[in-house]
Amino acid sequence: MTRPEPAFDAPWHAQVFAVTVHLNETGHFTWSDWAARFGEVLRRHGLDRSLDGGDDYFLAWLETLEGLLAERDLATEAERRELRDAWAEAFRSTPHGAPVRLPEEGPGTGQRRA
Amino acid sequence: MPHDHSDHSHGPDHPHTLLPPEPALRVRALETLLERKGLVDPAALDAIIDTYENRIGPRGGAQVVARAWTEPEFRAALLEDATAAVADMGLYGRQGEHIVAVENTGTVHNMVVCTLCSCYPWPLLGIPPGWYKSDAYRARAVREPRKVLAEFGVTLPRETAVRVWDSTAEVRYLVVPRRPEGAEGLDKEALAALVTRDSMIGCGLAVNP
Numbered sequence: 001m002t003r004p005e006p007a008f009d010a011p012w013h014a015q016v017f018a019v020t021v022h023l024n025e026t027g028h029f030t031w032s033d034w035a036a037r038f039g040e041v042l043r044r045h046g047l048d049r050s051l052d053g054g055d056d057y058f059l060a061w062l063e064t065l066e067g068l069l070a071e072r073d074l075a076t077e078a079e080r081r082e083l084r085d086a087w088a089e090a091f092r093s094t095p096h097g098a099p100v101r102l103p104e105e106g107p108g109t110g111q112r113r114a
Numbered sequence: 115m116p117h118d119h120s121d122h123s124h125g126p127d128h129p130h131t132l133l134p135p136e137p138a139l140r141v142r143a144l145e146t147l148l149e150r151k152g153l154v155d156p157a158a159l160d161a162i163i164d165t166y167e168n169r170i171g172p173r174g175g176a177q178v179v180a181r182a183w184t185e186p187e188f189r190a191a192l193l194e195d196a197t198a199a200v201a202d203m204g205l206y207g208r209q210g211e212h213i214v215a216v217e218n219t220g221t222v223h224n225m226v227v228c229t230l231c232s233c234y235p236w237p238l239l240g241i242p243p244g245w246y247k248s249d250a251y252r253a254r255a256v257r258e259p260r261k262v263l264a265e266f267g268v269t270l271p272r273e274t275a276v277r278v279w280d281s282t283a284e285v286r287y288l289v290v291p292r293r294p295e296g297a298e299g300l301d302k303e304a305l306a307a308l309v310t311r312d313s314m315i316g317c318g319l320a321v322n323p
Contacts, residue, residue: 007166007241012138017241018162019145021208022154031209035283039230046249053247055137057232062137066144075147083143091139094131102146 013058020065029068038064166241172311174205175238175288179314180305182215183293193217196288200238209286210237216279217290218316223270225263225278225316226287227255233281238288239311246315256280266317289316297323 008014024031041064045051051060069075086102094100134142148154178200182189192199196215200206213235216224228234229252234242245251254262259276263269270276279287291313297305300323312318 005243007171008163009244010135010138012135012141014163014167015145015159016141017166018159019141019148019154021162022158023148025208026153028153032283035231035233042231042249051247051249053232053244053249053251057244057247059137062140062144066140069144069148074151074153075144079147080140080143083146084139087139087142087146088133091131091133096131098131100131 009054010058013055016058016062016065020061023065023069028072028074034064034068037068041067166236170207170237171240172238172309172314173306174200174203174240175235175311175314176306176309177302178203178205178215178238178288179290179309179320180302182217182290183297183305184302189217189290192290200288205237207237209233210235212285213238213288214279214285215288215290216277218292220292221274223263223274223276223316224287224289225255225259225276226281226289227252227278228281229253229256230280230282233283233286235286235288239314243311263317266312268317268319289314291316291318291320294320294322 008017020034023029024034038061041060042051042057045056045060045063051057066075066077066080070077083102087100090100090102133139145154145156145159149156178192181203182192188199192215196213197206197210199215200210200213216226218224228246232242232247232252234246251262256278259278260270263276281287291309293305294308297308300308304323308320308323310318310321313320
């Protein structure tokens with residue numbers, strides 16, 4: 001018998017998968033709608049190169065989810081960018097080995113602790 | 115704390131945490147945002163990940179196949195209405211709403227693909243492997259299934275027809291591979307160990323005991 005392979009190659013693959021499944025189950029979109037959109041993004045990404053089903057697959061997955069949530073006004077690009085930068089900042093300013101945390105502010109406050 | 119904005123340019127005196135890859139930062143941002151808006155529950159996310167990393171996988175499907183090999187009534191029920199038959203074994207849930215079992219015989223070999231994206235019977239097989247999600251497999255399984263099978267090490271007799279099933283968000287397929295020769299005396303647990311994930315996608319055969 002072969003050794004079981006890990007379900008996800010990278011933690012972020014698992015995270016984006018879980019967020020999507022959760023939002024589907026809490027009624028934000030149907031799985032058919034998801035599959036149609038995802039299939040379209042995969043098709044577009046695969047036009048100029050052959051996707052290998054690893055990182056590139058979940059990049060297409062992430063882009064699909066970001067697009068869907070922006071369209072429904074659940075997570076706009078500006079909000080996402082602000083938090084992405086806040087997380088990058090938190091990683092840069094956290095000493096190695098310490099847990100990386102965000103300052104406790106909501107999106108759109110524009111404040112960040114250094 | 116003073117810092118600059120390039121990713122890895124800190125000197126050895128400031129061993130800061132390494133910046134994760136860009137998509138990981140985007141996922142983190144999305145998750146934090148949705149959590150702050152009350153749209154996702156972190157505990158639910160952890161439970162989903164735990165389910166697919168640790169609880170659900172091809173062993174479920176292998177138990178179904180082993181039962182179909184040994185119990186004629188179950189086999190008939192599985193081929194008639196797989197969703198109901200596997201639900202009775204506790205195998206149901208996300209992406210298992212409509213499962214169809216297709217049985218390999220001496221004359222027909224079944225193979226499953228999702229040409230649209232990567233639809234797959236999660237409750238029976240878990241999360242699909244990378245190759246199932248690749249463009250190469252998704253495009254070639256339909257166009258040249260025998261060639262793809264040969265690359266998986268499966269060579270079928272010329273008289274065996276290959277039937278390729280295209281999964282969708284509505285219908286997902288489980289291939290029931292042929293029971294290998296010499297497996298007559300084995301119990302269900304030993305039989306299930308012969309059933310590989312690939313054999314239930316139709317890209318492999320059950321292994322010989």
